[in-house]
Amino acid sequence: MRSGRIRLDRAVVQSFYDRMRVVAPAAYGAIERDRADDPGRAFAETACGRLAGSLDPAGLRALGMWAHHWCMRFYDDDTRVGVRLVREIAGRAGLGWTVDEVRWLLDQSYAAGPAAAHRFVLPRAAAAELPAGALSEGDDGPVEFPRLLAG
Template identity: 80%
Template sequence: MRSERARLDRAVVQGFYDRMRVVAPAAYGAIERDRANDPGRPFPETACGRLAGSLDAAGLRALGMWAHHWCMRFYDDDTRVGLRLVREIAGRPGLGWTFDEVRWLLGESYAAGPAAAQRFTLPRAAAAELPPADLPELAADLPPGALPELAAGETDWRLAG
C-alpha cells in the first residue's frame, strides 16, 4: 500500500487471518486428499468441493482467501488443486466480498509477483462485487503497476487477463 491512510487496520488483517485459520486445517486436508486422488473429477465430488459446499458465504470467503494466500505463497509447488478451488470460489457470485478483503487479496497478488500466473483470479472476481464508486479508491490504494494491464478493448481491470 502506498500510504498510511491506505493501510489495512491491523485488527482487520488479524481478523482475516483468524477467519482463515478456522478453515485452514479442513482446506489443507481437502487439497491433499484431492491431490492424492483423481483431481479431474467433477468439483462437487472432490474433497474441496464437499468442503466448499458445506460453507456459508462468509466461510467461502475465508476459504477463498486462505486458498488464494496458500497458492500465492507456494505457486512453484503443485497447486493445481488449490488453483481449481480458487477458480471455483471466484466463479460464485454474491459472496459479499468487502472492500478490505478485495484490497488484501490484491495486495497479496501484487506481492506474489508475475511468477504466480493466476494471482488475480480471485481478486478480480471479488472486486466485481464492489460498487463501481469503490474502484478508484481501490486502485489508488495499490502500488503503481499493481493492477494488471488491460487487454485491448477492455475497460475494466476486474476483467483483464
C-alpha cells in the same frame, strides 16, 4: 499504478487471519486428498468441492482468502488443486466481499509477483462484486499492513 500504499487496520487484518485459521485445517486436508485423487473428477465430488459446498458465504470467503494466500505463497509447488479451488470460488457470485478483503487479496497478488500466473483470479472476481467506485483509483497496487501471525 500509484506510488503510495494503503494501510489496512491491524484489527481488520488480524480478523482475516483468524477467519482463515478456522478453515485452514479442513482446507489443507481437502487439498491434500484432492492432490492424491483423480484430477478429472467433477469439482462437487472432490474433497474441496464438498468443503466449499458446506460453507456459508462468510466461510467461503475465508476459504477463498486462505486458498488464495496458500497458492500465492507456494505457487512453485503443485498447486493445481488450490488454483482450481480459487477459480471455483471466484466463479461464485454474491459472496459479499468487502473492500478490505479485496485490498488484502490484491496485496497478496502483487506480493507474489509475476511467477504466480493465477494471482489475480480471485481478487478481480471479488472486486467485480463491489459497488462501482468502492475501490479508489489508487487501489490497483499493494496494500501495506503489519505482518501478523498467520499460523
